[in-house]
Amino acid sequence: MDVLHLLSDGMLLALQPLNLLLILIGVSVGLFIGAMPGLGSVNGVAILLPITFLVPPTGAIIFLAAIYYGAMYGGAISSITLGIPGASTAVATTFDGRPLARQGRASLALVTAALASFVGGTIANVLFTLFAPLLAGVALSFGPPEIFALMLLAFATFVGLGGDDIPKTIFSICFGLVIGAIGFDQISGAPRLVLFDMSEFLKGIGFLVLAIGVYGIGEMLWTIEQTRGEVETTNPKMTMRGMAADAKEATKRGWKGSMIGSFLGFFVGVLPAAGATPGSLMAYGVAKMVSRKPEEYGRGTPDGVAAPEAANNAASTGSMLPMLTLGIPGSPTTAILLGGMVIWGLVPGPRLFAEETEFVWGLIGSFYVSNFAALLINLAFIPLFIWMLRMPFTILAPVIFVLSIVGGYAATRSMFDLWLMIAFGIGAFFLRRFDYPLAPAVLAIVLGPIAEPTLRQSLLLSSGDPSIFFTRPIAGPITIVALILIFLPALKLLRRIGARKPAA
Amino acid sequence: MTISKRGFLALACAATLAAAPIHAFAADWQPRKPIDFVIMAGPGGGADQIARFIQSVAEKKGLTRRPLVPNNKGGGSGAEALIHLTTVNDPDHTILVTLNSFFTTPIRQENLGIDIMTFTPVAMMGVDPFVLWIHKDSGITTVDQFIETVKSMNGEYVMGGTGSGQEDSIVIAYMSEAFGLNVKYIPYDGGGAVAKDLAGKQIMATVNNPAEAKGFYEAGDFVPLLAFSDERMEAYPDVPTIRELGHDFSYYNQRAVVGAPGMSDEAAAYYQDLFTQIYESEEWQGYLASESLSPLWMNAEEQTAYWAKQVETHRKLLAALGG
Numbered sequence: 116m117d118v119l120h121l122l123s124d125g126m127l128l129a130l131q132p133l134n135l136l137l138i139l140i141g142v143s144v145g146l147f148i149g150a151m152p153g154l155g156s157v158n159g160v161a162i163l164l165p166i167t168f169l170v171p172p173t174g175a176i177i178f179l180a181a182i183y184y185g186a187m188y189g190g191a192i193s194s195i196t197l198g199i200p201g202a203s204t205a206v207a208t209t210f211d212g213r214p215l216a217r218q219g220r221a222s223l224a225l226v227t228a229a230l231a232s233f234v235g236g237t238i239a240n241v242l243f244t245l246f247a248p249l250l251a252g253v254a255l256s257f258g259p260p261e262i263f264a265l266m267l268l269a270f271a272t273f274v275g276l277g278g279d280d281i282p283k284t285i286f287s288i289c290f291g292l293v294i295g296a297i298g299f300d301q302i303s304g305a306p307r308l309v310l311f312d313m314s315e316f317l318k319g320i321g322f323l324v325l326a327i328g329v330y331g332i333g334e335m336l337w338t339i340e341q342t343r344g345e346v347e348t349t350n351p352k353m354t355m356r357g358m359a360a361d362a363k364e365a366t367k368r369g370w371k372g373s374m375i376g377s378f379l380g381f382f383v384g385v386l387p388a389a390g391a392t393p394g395s396l397m398a399y400g401v402a403k404m405v406s407r408k409p410e411e412y413g414r415g416t417p418d419g420v421a422a423p424e425a426a427n428n429a430a431s432t433g434s435m436l437p438m439l440t441l442g443i444p445g446s447p448t449t450a451i452l453l454g455g456m457v458i459w460g461l462v463p464g465p466r467l468f469a470e471e472t473e474f475v476w477g478l479i480g481s482f483y484v485s486n487f488a489a490l491l492i493n494l495a496f497i498p499l500f501i502w503m504l505r506m507p508f509t510i511l512a513p514v515i516f517v518l519s520i521v522g523g524y525a526a527t528r529s530m531f532d533l534w535l536m537i538a539f540g541i542g543a544f545f546l547r548r549f550d551y552p553l554a555p556a557v558l559a560i561v562l563g564p565i566a567e568p569t570l571r572q573s574l575l576l577s578s579g580d581p582s583i584f585f586t587r588p589i590a591g592p593i594t595i596v597a598l599i600l601i602f603l604p605a606l607k608l609l610r611r612i613g614a615r616k617p618a619a
Numbered sequence: 620m621t622i623s624k625r626g627f628l629a630l631a632c633a634a635t636l637a638a639a640p641i642h643a644f645a646a647d648w649q650p651r652k653p654i655d656f657v658i659m660a661g662p663g664g665g666a667d668q669i670a671r672f673i674q675s676v677a678e679k680k681g682l683t684r685r686p687l688v689p690n691n692k693g694g695g696s697g698a699e700a701l702i703h704l705t706t707v708n709d710p711d712h713t714i715l716v717t718l719n720s721f722f723t724t725p726i727r728q729e730n731l732g733i734d735i736m737t738f739t740p741v742a743m744m745g746v747d748p749f750v751l752w753i754h755k756d757s758g759i760t761t762v763d764q765f766i767e768t769v770k771s772m773n774g775e776y777v778m779g780g781t782g783s784g785q786e787d788s789i790v791i792a793y794m795s796e797a798f799g800l801n802v803k804y805i806p807y808d809g810g811g812a813v814a815k816d817l818a819g820k821q822i823m824a825t826v827n828n829p830a831e832a833k834g835f836y837e838a839g840d841f842v843p844l845l846a847f848s849d850e851r852m853e854a855y856p857d858v859p860t861i862r863e864l865g866h867d868f869s870y871y872n873q874r875a876v877v878g879a880p881g882m883s884d885e886a887a888a889y890y891q892d893l894f895t896q897i898y899e900s901e902e903w904q905g906y907l908a909s910e911s912l913s914p915l916w917m918n919a920e921e922q923t924a925y926w927a928k929q930v931e932t933h934r935k936l937l938a939a940l941g942g
Binding site: 298 | 667668670671672674675678679686689691692694695696698699702703706708724727728730731777782783784785803804805806807808811812814815816818819820821833834835837838840
């Protein structure tokens, strides 16, 4: 049985009228759920799970996967147009998407996001098709030390960058780590950092609360302060020609980010600990690190939109892999899909690939079709999103505020979290005012809770000996690269001093 | 704001569709919004699998007017979930799938001030036995070989489990005491992560519930060595119980659903009725059999009595094992 034969069978199955219809509906629904602040693929898949009992299992999972896909595309929309992350997976998209929109280049950002998502999805699908069983083995070889090394690498990409003020970056990371540590300690089970003895802090800080606060409310305050309401809303009329020009520019200036995002995102998605949010943040960091013009990042570069968007789509395909091959969900959304599979009478786990060939390959085939459908639907709606941006900022600002509040409440259903969100918004505004980079703090809050338990599990494994991070075949090289990246700025500085001496 | 309108519309349509096949049973109280279905553990573990299975049965049969929305709160050995239930402002729409950490966590962390006797009993869906698993590549096939290997490694034998001071560590600590073993214990946030790391040979043995290890057992990767059940399990007839080896011990994980403290009587009656229907469904009975769970049905009063007894048992177990 060769792979191409199985894949073509799978695609034919996905293209059957019922399945194709499910894909189109799923992608459209996902797109809008993803675009709504506070609602992400998790909510979409959970809410629509009951509908899937009306169709056969293959159709059901195709439908849910299409929603998952659509939501990954949709998250970028509000990140770019409003500056509110549509879903936690699209937080990194705001870093450059929002500046582009403010420069009147929202269409470029949206087209870049759509194309990068497509590239990310496609590359991940091909990797999935060819290497699924092999990659399942790779996922298993990642124990706690390997995952910690990977997290270290992610932090390193944010520290070892030229352009930003390094002490401020480190401060920002530490701040994020502290916020991420609030709540319960997984290893000992003890509560910690319960500020003011308020029991609400016991559950920790929800990532979405922080993201909406920092990027929705903080960004709005920042824009008001910077422009006093005089934001230029002039946008070129969206024409087919304009979009084609954007597509050309997006390809030229975003291909590198797309490539990095696709491969990195897929790989991070495959690891059961991570998922699309860490994947997209890491892709952003790496893209910035390898860029020749890192100073453009954060000010509006298509690469900065392409990397996280390619990564979150690639990661969503990637996280299907441990679910299908090992029966272990790689992300919260796949955990729900897994629940669905059990009730459809399928046993997820090592034998699914061998025993449910039609189901598995139908699903894989549907990835390709969904990805294509999502691209077309997304591109078709771009003029609509652009039109929305023509509203004067004096109207848009209150809309952003209301959407942030409603989105935040929808996600957490807690008034305490709303106040916290507003506090984060105000705090973020002041940090920005004093030129503290916010992205490293956000990264630290996402990755800290993964890095900390894996660090402590590793040290338990080695009885406290840190050499475990250097001696293991996979962890070792990753750790060394991470450390080099962290100390690179220091080396550069030394060299500069060394070079100056003879001249003096 | 075309996007948001459309978004809301899409959601509204979804909600209507979700609500369409309402099962007709006569209860005065009905949920008015999605039910927060809290799980005391991370995704992929035994409690999580059960919660998602229950959700699926409820959805498939159209038993609830509003969907059950699973919500993993595994932090702090389930303390995160318990705190969530005691602080939630709408107890009528908040229910919890429990493990034994429902008993152990409040004992271990008295400063949290959680009194589980204030929670609302809903349903005891079954109890889940524990089994000692090793990877087939270790070459070990019997308990004796296992004991010998662990002893020869002088404390370097690594076992993983969910959390610390809860089910897995209680079972491992008892076993170590009984056989005179010295193992290194690594806590994880859920049974799924534990199973994955045994499959990847990051750790050497686990005491997962059968449901958590089944996929890898069927694929031939995991080997069961010892059962911590009262009698030999149907699915693993050749696996001896620890009782047969002369140690008077059995340990099960409770798979129960409880309501938030302060839930109204009407809502409690609704959930008790709902979970009785789920319990009696063909799907759940099939799940009990295929995942090797033992049935242990109880009504509300029996559950409260059972809780009181379990709290005492666990207080003694934890004290004996030094926490």
